[in-house]
Amino acid sequence: MSLRLSGASLQHGNGVHALRGVDLSIDAGERVAIIGPSGAGKSSLLGLLASALMPSAGAVEVLGQQPWQLSARARQRLRTRIGLVHQAPPLPPRQRVVTAVLAGKLGQWGLGRSLLNLLHPSDIPGAREVLARLDLTDKLFAQCQQLSGGQLQRVGIARALYQDPELLLADEPVSAMDPVLADHCLNVLCRHAEARGVTLVASLHAVDLALAHFPRIVGVREGHIVFDRPAAEVDQALLDALYANEQLVSPQMPAVTLSLQIPRC
Numbered sequence: 001m002s003l004r005l006s007g008a009s010l011q012h013g014n015g016v017h018a019l020r021g022v023d024l025s026i027d028a029g030e031r032v033a034i035i036g037p038s039g040a041g042k043s044s045l046l047g048l049l050a051s052a053l054m055p056s057a058g059a060v061e062v063l064g065q066q067p068w069q070l071s072a073r074a075r076q077r078l079r080t081r082i083g084l085v086h087q088a089p090p091l092p093p094r095q096r097v098v099t100a101v102l103a104g105k106l107g108q109w110g111l112g113r114s115l116l117n118l119l120h121p122s123d124i125p126g127a128r129e130v131l132a133r134l135d136l137t138d139k140l141f142a143q144c145q146q147l148s149g150g151q152l153q154r155v156g157i158a159r160a161l162y163q164d165p166e167l168l169l170a171d172e173p174v175s176a177m178d179p180v181l182a183d184h185c186l187n188v189l190c191r192h193a194e195a196r197g198v199t200l201v202a203s204l205h206a207v208d209l210a211l212a213h214f215p216r217i218v219g220v221r222e223g224h225i226v227f228d229r230p231a232a233e234v235d236q237a238l239l240d241a242l243y244a245n246e247q248l249v250s251p252q253m254p255a256v257t258l259s260l261q262i263p264r265c
């Protein structure tokens with residue numbers, strides 16, 4: 001078992017209950033998409049799986065360990081085995097793309113090599129190879145602040161691929177990309193996960209991409225898992241119920257009153 005949540009709840013600092021009693025098991029090597037409306041709790045769920053957020057109730061097991069039973073140091077070691085892909089990668093604006101990609105291995109390198117890498121990128125061919133998979137080699141020496149949102153997302157993916165983790169967690173990894181690029185990048189992530197037996201969990205707003213790339217779909221709404229099905233079994237009725245929004249009222253067509261002027265003869 002790669003990941004397990006048992007009755008996991010999460011209450012944020014402001015008192016908001018983002019997740020309520022979630023049960024979820026994901027085997028090693030599975031590829032799972034998390035879908036659901038805005039504010040449903042998808043990022044919070046990924047935060048629990050990443051051992052970044054502590055559950056307010058229930059248990060979390062990640063890569064065979066219970067992160068919140070570990071010492072801070074051991075938990076940090078566990079995190080180095082997890083690759084995170086952010087919707088907006090938190091990269092220093094002036095950092096070069098090559099350095100940002102190679103930083104994926106900082107958790108695995110010693111302090112000396114890490115510091116040296118900041119001054120002289122130690123594995124330029126390695127960074128070029130992962131960027132080539134995402135059609136971004138021309139930006140190898142560009143500064144992160146010179147990139148578009150979609151290009152930055154590709155740097156974030158390249159960094160996670162270079163890290164070569166046992167578990168990949170991606171929060172809206174292709175939201176800033178055009179449809180063709182988004183499809184390509186998800187394909188790269190999924191092929192990487194498949195080839196290496198890596199567990200991949202991604203949250204996605206684009207339901208078509210989720211269904212096309214992921215064998216298992218988890219629907220989240222108001223902090224609960226409302227369905228957990230093979231992609232082939234996710235139908236329109238399930239999606240309509242998942243995304244139903246009672247707060248948004250469709251604009252009513254104005255009633256047309258016809259006044260006929262019939263000439264008198």
Ligand SMILES: Nc1ncnc2c1ncn2[C@@H]1O[C@H](COP(=O)(O)OP(=O)(O)OP(=O)(O)O)[C@@H](O)[C@H]1O
Pocket residue numbers: 012013014016017018036037038039040041042043044045
């Ligand atoms: N750091 C935080 N502090 C306080 N409340 C938060 C925090 N992060 C999220 N929330 C709240 O928790 C709930 C779930 O948020 P979350 O970001 O997990 O949803 P989401 O499904 O990822 O949404 P989206 O699709 O819009 O990114 C929301 O009500 C949100 O306002």
